[in-house]
Each structure stands twice: as structure tokens, then as C-alpha cells.
Amino acid sequence: MSPYPAQVNREAIIxxxxxxxxxxxxxxxxxxxxxxxxxxxxxSLYRYFKxxxxxxxxxxxxxxxxxxxxxxxxxxxxxxxTRILNMARAYREFARQQPVTYSLAxxxxxxxVRPAPDALEGLILPIQKAMADVVGEANSLxxxxxxxxxxxxxxxxxLSERFQRGSDFDATYDAVVAAYLRGWQEAKQxxx
Amino acid sequence: MSPYPAQVNREAIIxxxxxxxxxxxxxxxxxxxxxxxxxxxxxSLYRYFKxxxxxxxxxxxxxxxxxxxxxxxxxxxxxxxTRILNMARAYREFARQQPVTYSLAxxxxxxxVRPAPDALEGLILPIQKAMADVVGEANSLxxxxxxxxxxxxxxxxxLSERFQRGSDFDATYDAVVAAYLRGWQEAKQxxx
DNA sequence: TTCTTAAGACGAGCAACATTGGTTTTAAGA
DNA sequence: TCTTAAAACCAATGTTGCTCGTCTTAAGAA
Numbered sequence: 001m002s003p004y005p006a007q008v009n010r011e012a013i014i015x016x017x018x019x020x021x022x023x024x025x026x027x028x029x030x031x032x033x034x035x036x037x038x039x040x041x042x043x044s045l046y047r048y049f050k051x052x053x054x055x056x057x058x059x060x061x062x063x064x065x066x067x068x069x070x071x072x073x074x075x076x077x078x079x080x081x082t083r084i085l086n087m088a089r090a091y092r093e094f095a096r097q098q099p100v101t102y103s104l105a106x107x108x109x110x111x112x113v114r115p116a117p118d119a120l121e122g123l124i125l126p127i128q129k130a131m132a133d134v135v136g137e138a139n140s141l142x143x144x145x146x147x148x149x150x151x152x153x154x155x156x157x158x159l160s161e162r163f164q165r166g167s168d169f170d171a172t173y174d175a176v177v178a179a180y181l182r183g184w185q186e187a188k189q190x191x192x
Numbered sequence: 193m194s195p196y197p198a199q200v201n202r203e204a205i206i207x208x209x210x211x212x213x214x215x216x217x218x219x220x221x222x223x224x225x226x227x228x229x230x231x232x233x234x235x236s237l238y239r240y241f242k243x244x245x246x247x248x249x250x251x252x253x254x255x256x257x258x259x260x261x262x263x264x265x266x267x268x269x270x271x272x273x274t275r276i277l278n279m280a281r282a283y284r285e286f287a288r289q290q291p292v293t294y295s296l297a298x299x300x301x302x303x304x305v306r307p308a309p310d311a312l313e314g315l316i317l318p319i320q321k322a323m324a325d326v327v328g329e330a331n332s333l334x335x336x337x338x339x340x341x342x343x344x345x346x347x348x349x350x351l352s353e354r355f356q357r358g359s360d361f362d363a364t365y366d367a368v369v370a371a372y373l374r375g376w377q378e379a380k381q382x383x384x
Numbered sequence: 385t386t387c388t389t390a391a392g393a394c395g396a397g398c399a400a401c402a403t404t405g406g407t408t409t410t411a412a413g414a
Numbered sequence: 415t416c417t418t419a420a421a422a423c424c425a426a427t428g429t430t431g432c433t434c435g436t437c438t439t440a441a442g443a444a
Contacts, residue, residue: 004410004421026301031402043403044422052402103301107348109218109292114352139367145355146342146368153345154338156299160306163337175331176338183375196392196439223431235432236393244431 008038010048010058017059021100056113060105063098064115067105068122070094075126080133081181087127088151088177095155107156124148135184143184150180200230202240202250209251213292248305252297255290256307259297260314262286267318272325273373279319280343280369287347299348316340327376335376342372 016037020029031052035042049055074090075083095102105115124144131147132140154173157163208229212221223244227234241247266282267275287294297307316336323339324332346365349355 004412004419006421008421030400032400040421041423042401043405043424046403047421100301106354107299107301109295109299109352111352114354117354117356120354141359142364142367143371145349145364146346146371148354149345149349149368150338150342150372151345152349153341153343156348157337157341157344160301160303162298162306162309162312162340164309167333172334172337175334176341179335179338179375179378180342180372181375182378183371183373186371186374186378196390196441198392222429224429232392233394234430235395235434238432239392 007040008044008048013038013045013048013055014058014062017055018062018101021059021104022098025100026104053110053112056104057115059101060108060113061115061119063101063105064120064123066098067091067094067102068120071123072126075130080130083130084127084134084147084181085174085177087130088147088173091151092155092158092173095159099159102155103159106152107159134181139184146180147177150176199232200236200240205230205237205240205247206250206254209247210254210293213251213296214290217292218296245302245304248296249307251293252300252305253307253311255293255297256312256315258290259283259286259294260312263315264318267322272322275322276319276326276339276373277366277369279322280339280365283343284347284350284365287351291351294347295351298344299351326373331376338372339369342368 013034017029017034020034020037031042031045035045045055049058070090070093071087074086077083078086104113108114127147128140128144131144135143154176158169163169205226209221209226212226212229223234223237227237237247241250262282262285263279266278269275270278296305300306319339320332320336323336327335346368350361355361
């Protein structure tokens with residue numbers, strides 16, 4: 001096909017970039033270093049990505065796909081409350097296992113490195129579904145948004161060590177998610 | 193006192209840096225540009241800050257102080273639930289009015305630019321106090337953490353436009369905060 | 385008033401970085 | 415064997431954070 005078999009491709013670049021991120025941190029992910037790890041020169045990366053931000057966006061969308069997979073795998077069985085708790089745990093587990101890529105993908109202020117919104121739909125859908133079962137269709141959307149905020153907020157604060165340390169985050173997390181759900185269920189009973 | 197009256201000082205530098213941040217974005221806050229806006233040269237800034245990260249940390253701690261003032265001003269009157277709702281609204285209002293500085297201070301992944309934990313104690317205390325009144329002392333700490341997560345998470349997702357647009361965020365926010373509080377109150381009743 | 389002094393500002397320059405343009409290398413297909 | 419075009423490279427540029435040594439200036443001592 002091609003008159004010059006490529007030594008790399010987008011997938012390989014993204015994979016290596018994510019490895020560098022988790023193993024050595026964001027600041028080590030320079031184009032020079034990434035290229036060197038791939039056995040090529042930095043300018044060659046521009047064959048595959050318009051610029052560094054586009055590369056980062058691709059990395060973040062890959063992170064999004066992994067997170068989606070983790071969420072979906074956690075929502076296989078049980079009632080809606082159980083599924084939500086399991087998804088919430090999987091969400092936090094994912095962020096704790098891949099803190100650098102998670103932060104880069106979901107806590108970055110830069111607009112042009114964020115995953116495209118529709119690339120994250122698979123993340124929202126299973127949670128939305130279970131939430132609708134728990135709190136009812138009427139409150140489904142605001143309840144979902146609060147849940148996403150709660151998960152992302154807790155994980156962000158935990159990763160950036162803004163909680164005072166010393167207590168059991170696992171139990172706190174479960175309790176917080178449960179409390180939030182209870183609050184919406186209470187509303188449901190009140191309104192119906 | 194000094195044999196050479198300074199043309200700038202830490203406060204003036206921090207103030208100008210925050211102006212640049214909100215008016216022109218993070219990427220415009222380079223040492224060269226900041227210095228030029230102050231009428232000095234970039235190397236002179238190193239008289240006042242060890243490096244750029246220390247400058248950013250000072251900027252973020254100033255942002256923290258402003259946020260604390262806004263929170264405290266919002267918690268002056270009313271019962272605990274009212275105070276919490278008002279503080280939550282003030283928190284979001286602050287972040288919406290100063291999105292760049294807020295994101296830099298509280299959504300940044302860089303550890304060494306984050307405000308020192310004890311610099312944010314004034315932020316936590318009033319919320320903690322009101323939370324204790326609402327959910328009881330026993331659950332006070334986990335409930336507080338969940339509340340902080342909820343506020344920060346909601347604001348972060350809203351600022352980074354990760355909610356699908358089109359609905360009333362004001363009402364959603366209030367409803368979400370109220371639901372979370374209700375959930376803990378429910379637990380209190382159940383346990384007592 | 386003159387002199388000493390040290391803080392404050394500057395100029396020059398470095399290394400790391402992303403990015404670009406032009407050139408060379410390579411292997412597939414004619 | 416020759417043509418071709420993709421892939422990789424080399425050289426170079428502009429920007430950035432940062433350092434070093436030097437000069438400038440006004441306060442306080444003489």
C-alpha cells in the first residue's frame with residue numbers, strides 16, 4: 001500500500017503517551033520525549049496530529065473510552081440502587097488507578113483538549129438509566145447532573161488531596177452517594 | 193528604609209496577575225507580559241517570587257481568600273438549611289464571576305500551585321458548622337466532604353461545559369443541594 | 385554636602401519547548 | 415530499473431521560564 005511502512009501510528013502514539021502520563025506525569029509528556037520513546041523525531045508526530053493539543057484530546061478521548069468501559073462493566077446486575085453504587089465505585093476506582101490521565105481528561109481547564117461531548121455519552125447513559133429508575137423520570141436529568149457532579153467532585157478533591165487526610169474515604173464515598181440518592185427518593189415520595 | 197523605592201510589590205503583582213487572568217485567560221499570563229503590564233522587566237519579578245509556580249500559588253491563595261469572604265458573607269442569617277443554600281449559591285456565583293481564577297485555584301492538577309490547606313480552612317468552617325446543625329455531629333465530617341464535592345463538582349462541570357446545555361442550571365443546582373441535604377437528614381431520623 | 389551601601393531593576397543569555405519548512409530516505413508499483 | 419509519494423529527518427524559529435552579573439538609585443552615615 002504505502003511506499004514507506006510507518007514506524008508508528010495514532011494508536012501507538014496515544015498508547016505510549018498514556019503510559020508516559022501515568023508513569024512519569026504530565027510535565028514529562030513533551031513531544032521530544034514522546035517521540036524519542038517511539039524511536040522517531042518530534043516533528044514526525046505532526047504527521048499524525050495537527051498539534052500537541054489535538055494529541056492530548058485524542059489521549060483524553062481514549063481515557064474516556066476506558067472509563068466508559070469500566071462503568072458499563074460495573075452496571076451489569078442488581079437493582080438500580082446497587083448498580084449506581086457499583087458504577088460510582090468503579091468511577092472512583094478508575095480515577096484512583098489512573099490519576100494523571102483522569103485529571104488531564106476531566107479536570108483540565110483547557111477547552112480544546114477536552115473530549116468531545118458525544119464521546120462521553122456512553123458514560124452518562126447507564127448512570128442516567130439507573131437514576132431514572134431510582135428517582136423517577138421527572139427528576140431524572142437534574143438528579144443525574146448532581147450525581148455526576150458528586151462523583152467528579154469527590155474524586156477531584158480526593159486526588160488533589162484537598163480533604164484533610166486521616167479518615168476512611170471508601171466508607172465516606174459510599175455514604176455520600178447513598179445520602180444523595182436517598183434525598184431524591186424522599187422527594188419522589190413527597191411529590192407523588 | 194530601602195535605598196531604592198520599589199516600583200512594585202507582591203500585592204500589586206498578584207492583583208495585576210489576577211486581572212490578566214480573568215480578562216485575557218491563563219495562557220496570556222506570562223512573566224514577560226505580566227512584567228510589561230507592571231512597567232518592569234520579567235527578571236525583576238524574581239525579586240518577589242521564587243518562580244512562576246510560587247506566584248501562581250500566591251494568586252490562588254488570594255482567590256481562596258476572596259472565596260472565603262464571599263462564603264462568609266452569605267452565611268450571616270437564617271437557619272442552617274438556609275445558610276447552607278446561601279453559601280452554596282455564593283460559591284457557585286463566585287466561580288461563575290471569576291471562572292479563570294477559580295479553575296486555576298481549585299481545578300488545577302499541579303500540586304505546587306494549590307493553595308496551602310490551612311489557607312482554605314475559613315472556607316470549610318462555616319459550611320462544616322451549618323452541616324453539623326443539619327445532619328448532626330456524628331455524620332458531620334462525611335456530610336461536609338460530600339457537600340464540598342458536590343459544590344466543586346457541579347461548578348467544575350458547569351464551567352467546563354460538560355453538562356448538556358439547554359436547561360436551568362440555577363434551579364438544578366438548588367434542587368441538587370437540597371436533595372443531598374435531605375438524604376442526610378433522612379439518615380439522621382432513621383438512626384436516632 | 386558628600387560618600388557609602390545595598391536593594392531594585394535591567395540586559396544578555398540559556399535551555400526547554402512547540403512548531404514549521406525544506407530535504408532526504410524508503411519501499412511499493414509501473 | 416525508474417518513478418513516486420509517504421514517512422521521517424534536519425535545521426531553524428519564536429516563545430517561554432529562568433539565571434547571572436552589572437548598573438542605577440536613593441537612603442543613611444560621615
